[in-house]
Amino acid sequence: MMIKLTEGKNNNQNRFTQKSLDRLEFIPGIWVNGKSYWLQHNTEKVINVEALVLKVKQDHIHSKIHFFNLYVSNHSNQTKEMKILAQHHYTNVSQEHFTFISPADNRIFHLANNNVFLVNGQCDGVGIQECTIQPFWRIYIDQIWSSLRNGSLIYQPMAKGPASSIFTMKISVGPRETKKSSIWSISALNKDEVISLDQALLKNTLAFPFEK
Template sequence: MMRTNIRTNTSFRIKKKMINLSAIQNPLKSKIGLWIDGKIFWVKNGTEKLIQAEAISIKINQRNIHSKIRFFDIFVTNHSEKMKQLKLIVLNSCEKFAKDDLTFISPIEKVIYHLARRTIHLVNGQMNGTLLNEYTVQPVWNIYTDKFWDCQKKGTLKYQPLSHGPSNSLFTINMNIPASKTCKANTWIISGETKEELLRLNQVVLKTH
């Protein structure tokens, strides 16, 4: 399904002095929500949301596991008496956009990269060892107008592997939640100066979380 001619096995490096990641002026920000039967429910304020009409709730907890990693636990609870099939949807974007920003998917490594203001950000996620189901990068105007769907009714994203300038990345993870049960997924952002460093830390996260 996901096809691209982008070569991602080459190394790239930000040829600048060492940066203090705690002082990054343009970090990525995450927006997390759920797709349920063709509708999107974003967690807009705070870290919790109850979707009464769907008998579903979501809770987000951020943990500090490493100075270069922002790590989120996402708990989705099915309060109904029947199985619920839905999708976790995660959107990532820079707080400030620049025309030379670059956002792209690595289908080999199955991660998303954001290159912005001399910093590389790696985005990934998983649930029970299963990685991203679908991912895409889109110009910001497609996000604001919900044009990132290939079919919103089916919850399929419009695949695009690369975008220059103001862009966002999105990915989804399928969740099949039994009645009266809670499922946990994780998403994380790793920020650094080299692809090698980011991939090493990504492997550490996958092995330990």
């Protein structure tokens, strides 16, 4: 089955929400030197203490795919070892919402109102490295970490009701360098379709022009 990954127009690139079936909100962030920073309601964040600038841009690829590029610029004179953070949660909070990590697929799934959402990402050609499912209230008080100092997440594979999925990807950014990572969510009515779209996306050289 051939799946097209270019269609339609994007009318609002700064809204980090998915509306085609229901809404899945994306909140990007970064972990560096034992601290986490989130881009809530913003497309750009300056972290002065680390001499870093984070920018996020949404690119339109397909009506069922919400695709974001996160750019990390290092304005210091030292290489920075960091982790990209990608948080997703369903905006219409309901006990019917179920979120889980699939180790076999190495992907995260959100299920709500008969819809399936797949969450994935890639950085330097490498995908998700750590992930967890956590209640909302734990995220911004740094209760999602088994070790905040090392940037290690608590592993919790599933949750029902109001919860966020969070995954990390390692990134190394040299002095005066900018690097890109990509994060996306896919919505459909069944798991087979979201996986097929995800596989097609990973093979799409337009989405990842610099990846081999």
